[in-house]
Amino acid sequence: MKKYKIAVIAGDGIGKEVMPEGQRVLDVVASRYGFALDYDELPWSCDYYVKHGSMMPADGLQQIRNHDAVYLGAVGLPSAVPDHISLWGLLIKIRREFDQYANIRPVRLMPGIASPLANRKVGDIDFIIVRENSEGEYSSAGGRMYEGTEREIAVQESIFSRHGTDRIMRYAFELTRRRARKHLTSATKSNGISITMPFWDERFHAVASEYPDVKTDQYHIDILTAHFVRFPDRFDVVVGSNLFGDILSDLGPACTGTIAIAPSANLNPERLYPSMFEPVHGSAPDIYGRNIANPIGMIWSGAMMLDHLGHTEAAEAVVRAIEAVLQEGPKTPDLGGKASTKDVGRAIAEAI
Amino acid sequence: MKKYKIAVIAGDGIGKEVMPEGQRVLDVVASRYGFALDYDELPWSCDYYVKHGSMMPADGLQQIRNHDAVYLGAVGLPSAVPDHISLWGLLIKIRREFDQYANIRPVRLMPGIASPLANRKVGDIDFIIVRENSEGEYSSAGGRMYEGTEREIAVQESIFSRHGTDRIMRYAFELTRRRARKHLTSATKSNGISITMPFWDERFHAVASEYPDVKTDQYHIDILTAHFVRFPDRFDVVVGSNLFGDILSDLGPACTGTIAIAPSANLNPERLYPSMFEPVHGSAPDIYGRNIANPIGMIWSGAMMLDHLGHTEAAEAVVRAIEAVLQEGPKTPDLGGKASTKDVGRAIAEAI
Ligand SMILES: CC(C)[C@H](C(=O)O)[C@@H](O)C(=O)O
Ligand SMILES: CC(C)[C@H](C(=O)O)[C@@H](O)C(=O)O
Numbered sequence: 001m002k003k004y005k006i007a008v009i010a011g012d013g014i015g016k017e018v019m020p021e022g023q024r025v026l027d028v029v030a031s032r033y034g035f036a037l038d039y040d041e042l043p044w045s046c047d048y049y050v051k052h053g054s055m056m057p058a059d060g061l062q063q064i065r066n067h068d069a070v071y072l073g074a075v076g077l078p079s080a081v082p083d084h085i086s087l088w089g090l091l092i093k094i095r096r097e098f099d100q101y102a103n104i105r106p107v108r109l110m111p112g113i114a115s116p117l118a119n120r121k122v123g124d125i126d127f128i129i130v131r132e133n134s135e136g137e138y139s140s141a142g143g144r145m146y147e148g149t150e151r152e153i154a155v156q157e158s159i160f161s162r163h164g165t166d167r168i169m170r171y172a173f174e175l176t177r178r179r180a181r182k183h184l185t186s187a188t189k190s191n192g193i194s195i196t197m198p199f200w201d202e203r204f205h206a207v208a209s210e211y212p213d214v215k216t217d218q219y220h221i222d223i224l225t226a227h228f229v230r231f232p233d234r235f236d237v238v239v240g241s242n243l244f245g246d247i248l249s250d251l252g253p254a255c256t257g258t259i260a261i262a263p264s265a266n267l268n269p270e271r272l273y274p275s276m277f278e279p280v281h282g283s284a285p286d287i288y289g290r291n292i293a294n295p296i297g298m299i300w301s302g303a304m305m306l307d308h309l310g311h312t313e314a315a316e317a318v319v320r321a322i323e324a325v326l327q328e329g330p331k332t333p334d335l336g337g338k339a340s341t342k343d344v345g346r347a348i349a350e351a352i
Numbered sequence: 353m354k355k356y357k358i359a360v361i362a363g364d365g366i367g368k369e370v371m372p373e374g375q376r377v378l379d380v381v382a383s384r385y386g387f388a389l390d391y392d393e394l395p396w397s398c399d400y401y402v403k404h405g406s407m408m409p410a411d412g413l414q415q416i417r418n419h420d421a422v423y424l425g426a427v428g429l430p431s432a433v434p435d436h437i438s439l440w441g442l443l444i445k446i447r448r449e450f451d452q453y454a455n456i457r458p459v460r461l462m463p464g465i466a467s468p469l470a471n472r473k474v475g476d477i478d479f480i481i482v483r484e485n486s487e488g489e490y491s492s493a494g495g496r497m498y499e500g501t502e503r504e505i506a507v508q509e510s511i512f513s514r515h516g517t518d519r520i521m522r523y524a525f526e527l528t529r530r531r532a533r534k535h536l537t538s539a540t541k542s543n544g545i546s547i548t549m550p551f552w553d554e555r556f557h558a559v560a561s562e563y564p565d566v567k568t569d570q571y572h573i574d575i576l577t578a579h580f581v582r583f584p585d586r587f588d589v590v591v592g593s594n595l596f597g598d599i600l601s602d603l604g605p606a607c608t609g610t611i612a613i614a615p616s617a618n619l620n621p622e623r624l625y626p627s628m629f630e631p632v633h634g635s636a637p638d639i640y641g642r643n644i645a646n647p648i649g650m651i652w653s654g655a656m657m658l659d660h661l662g663h664t665e666a667a668e669a670v671v672r673a674i675e676a677v678l679q680e681g682p683k684t685p686d687l688g689g690k691a692s693t694k695d696v697g698r699a700i701a702e703a704i
Contacts, residue, residue: 076543083542083543084542084543084546084550087543087544088546092544114470115470116469116470116581116582117468117469117470117581118466118467118468118469118470118471119470137510137544137545138544138545138546140546140547142509142510142547142548143547144547144551149514150514150515151513151514151515152513152514152551153511153512153513153514154511154512154513154547154548154551155509155510155511155512155547155548156509156510156545156546156547156548157494157507157508157509157510158489158494158507158508158509158510159505159506159507160505160506160507161503161504161505161506162501162502162503162504162505163502163503189595189598190435190436191428191435191436191439192439192444192489192490192594192595192598193489193490193508193595194436194440194490194492194508195492195494195495195496195506195507195508196494196506196507196508198436199496199504199506221598221599222598222599222601222602222603223602223611225577225599225602225603225606226602226603226605226606226611227606229468229469229581229603229606229607230468230606242544243541243544243545246541246544246573246574247573247574247577247599249574250574250575250577250578251574251577251578251581251603253578254577254578254579254581254582255581259575259578
């Protein structure tokens with residue numbers, strides 16, 4: 001029986017509550033489909049930082065670099081550890097060092113969830129955001145001058161390489177051409193961000209010329225966010241920079257009613273390093289400890305992990321079980337129900 | 353009788369169609385309230401560029417720097433003139449050189465317009481976006497290396513000065529404390545944009561300490577866009593950087609049903625230079641020439657101009673006339689009606 005080694009990092013806050021439900025569902029589907037998941041549970045988190053002075057051990061990345069995947073709950077507890085330490089010392093560190101340059105976030109209106117958009121029904125919103133996940137606006141190059149004085153200046157570079165831009169474009173085009181609508185939208189702002197965004201557009205057009213079968217268009221990020229609200233049915237795949245992809249992948253799920261169920265994959269498409277699967281939501285310290293966090297983002301991210309491992313049918317079975325439970329199973333309070341995190345996890349496991 | 357000298361730049365595309373309606377309404381309200389507007393009509397536009405090789409004459413800014421205000425339609429015709437020429441040679445040039453560092457954009461759900469958000473009614477959405485309009489992500493510092501090769505890199509600086517950041521914060525706090533809810537939200541992304549955004553947060557907190565009467569909070573831009581869709585009633589004033597303010601001021605109006613009616617003011621609060629008033633929408637070449645463009649963004653921007661000139665009552669009369677016509681007057685096709693640009697302009701002028 002095929003066995004996969006999974007690095008499990010529950011992390012902080014509700015990450016610790018939703019992770020067991022993700023594992024519960026994965027175990028059921030694995031045994032159903034004849035493979036096994038061997039979890040390596042790692043306590044890396046803000047708690048770990050408070051005890052050891054770092055978010056993970058010095059050789060943390062070595063410990064997991066031969067694992068088949070990383071399954072991550074949520075990172076960050078701003079009241080205890082500053083974001084730049086917790087996020088950059090764990091989440092962004094893994095994304096960067098394992099060259100997980102493609103962040104994939106499906107946006108789908110699911111049954112049983114009311115969209116905040118008027119008159120939208122299941123089937124109307126179903127697209128994928130492909131976010132560049134390694135460079136762009138998230139460079140850590142820059143600094144301050146005249147610190148602490150009236151003349152103080154903070155400068156930060158946005159850095160776009162052809163290498164980094166072309167590979168995410170290619171990933172997006174390859175994904176798009178496998179879909180029915182074959183329609184790829186690029187998020188830009190070349191009318192205002194006058195150096196890096198025209199470069200982004202150039203590379204989009206250059207790579208597009210290799211994919212004549214894919215229909216393309218582009219919108220500036222300002223009007224694109226407006227279109228997400230007004231015409232979400234127009235999108236199939238949207239490719240964006242690190243920052244624009246980040247924004248669109250919170251806004252998109254919000255248009256489908258909740259970011260609590262939204263999944264994401266941080267992929268190293270070349271498979272030189274493990275890829276990482278995490279819900280879009282954060283550690284939500286405000287609801288942590290009450291066992292009411294919605295585990296669906298975690299569980300759906302698990303489905304994306306199975307898909308990445310080659311178990312497409314098992315992945316689809318998980319998504320179907322999520323849909324079934326959303327339609328008529330227990331719901332956590334964020335979706336208007338009274339169920340606990342565990343209730344929902346169990347219901348999905350049973351629906352497999 | 354007090355007479356104001358207004359630089360009128362209709363610009364491109366539908367800018368040329370909506371501008372006369374703005375002037376029509378302004379003239380009616382001016383004569384009603386006992387002042388006059390003297391228009392200096394300037395043909396600066398992409399057409400002008402095609403004839404003269406620049407978007408405005410070399411001494412263009414001198415020509416208008418003693419005017420009381422600039423009233424601008426729309427700029428840009430990407431098929432004829434590249435954006436970096438048209439926008440940076442006119443729109444952004446005026447914003448920068450007249451130090452119009454505060455871009456103010458009200459977001460209000462108006463009567464007679466269906467919000468794309470379910471179950472939202474007039475009164476539920478009523479906030480103001482204060483956008484930093486002079487620096488930040490729109491710096492033109494940066495460039496390319498290894499151009500045309502596989503190793504090509506494009507770099508652009510985001511530059512935030514304490515001078516530039518503090519003054520927009522102060523503007524936002526002053527505005528907020530004059531409002532009923534006294535609630536200011538800062539748009540940030542300090543968990544990902546790790547140098548400039550923590551600086552932005554620092555300045556927000558520093559300036560906040562001078563305004564203990566104002567309630568503050570902050571959200572990362574990704575979740576903030578989600579909150580615009582899910583909880584638009586929570587906002588009173590939102591302050592954002594050049595880029596984040598730009599995004600939020602298209603998304604906000606989209607949540608109120610249309611960006612076609614959204615107005616904006618580019619203010620030089622110190623009044624060393626004229627301020628500029630323009631609708632949020634662009635030149636819309638796709639509908640230009642059919643006389644169906646919605647003139648309300650232009651007209652409402654005119655109301656903001658009157659307010660800036662000190663004619664608050666006249667400004668309020670224009671907004672009331674807009675509301676009356678939206679409620680039961682003629683509508684352009686974008687709002688589901690059959691009226692022309694002129695029909696709507698005339699109806700609002702009559703409703704004054
Ligand atoms: C046209 C463009 C450069 C401009 C901007 O981004 O400032 C526009 O989107 C706006 O919001 O005024
Ligand atoms: C926590 C934060 C740094 C992160 C990001 O911006 O990448 C998050 O918003 C995400 O989308 O994964």
